[in-house]
Amino acid sequence: MNFFQPSFKLIAKQRDGARVRKTYSAPATPHQRLAADARTPDAVRHHLQEIYAALDPVALLRDIRDVQERLAVLGDTQPIGHPAAASQSIDRFLASLRTAWKDGAMRPTDRPLVKAERGRRRPDPHIRATPELRKWFETEPWRTGSELLSRLQEEYPGAYPNKLLRTLQRRLKSWRSEQANALLFAPSEKMPPGYEVTTLQ
Known part of the structure; x- marks a missing residue:
């Protein structure tokens, strides 16, 4: 269940010749749509509200970054045993966000790959001269x-x-x-x- 990422939902689509007009709902998270649906039982709605109240979006973002970093390390190294990296504290993570904009995206997968320089593809036609x-x-x-x-x-x-x-x-x-x-x-x-x-x- 996604509690924090809102999205649009297509409500209607009308074609007028070559033009198509689409109508979308207001942005909302899946949790908000499920809670607002009349078919959702009150017990389920109450349980989701308890989960939402206990969530911390900053801690969730920190955990996502930690998992992405570990996946990147696993993809770049041989499959041998490595000690698990210690979880980053909330205070340290918040402090890093202040300067994260200087490095661009925070995801490890966004780091550019260094490509080898392209060499000559065919023999030099002037090599003898x-x-x-x-x-x-x-x-x-x-x-x-x-x-x-x-x-x-x-x-x-x-x-x-x-x-x-x-x-x-x-x-x-x-x-x-x-x-x-x-x-x-x-x-x-x-x-x-x-x-x-x-x-x-």
Whole structure:
């Protein structure tokens, strides 16, 4: 029997062409609906009222969190014997609610799963020419991917079709990012080929 979570109940549904109009009751808990039903015996209604008066919603929420935490621990560990965790006191649980909003949801099942980084799905089509491409790029870093691919096709006819242009452009983007980091964060060290640092006199 749910004593605390209210919900709506569909009372009527009327169709007017393509439009459907639905009428719902006022929100109420299953306990409230059962107590208000004329078919419920007085003895049952009185017994439910005694149970409701003895319930503590804060303690119930604390117990739910404890059980969720134990289920999460059981799901992440091997099925070996573990001592039961001590129940959290009401005062400590209430104190944790004051800062719970900073961490978002309280449920252990809401913790995001860390996914492994996606690796390469197919062999690198430029693996054999990578050293040569890198040398060309370091010598003339302003060259575009199309220019380097054309030069590669001249060196190796039929080996590198035009469909590999996007792959080469991503490679150049990575290399340019490396050069930019070298320029920004290590100006006093060895500079990438093709770049010079000029100081004002």
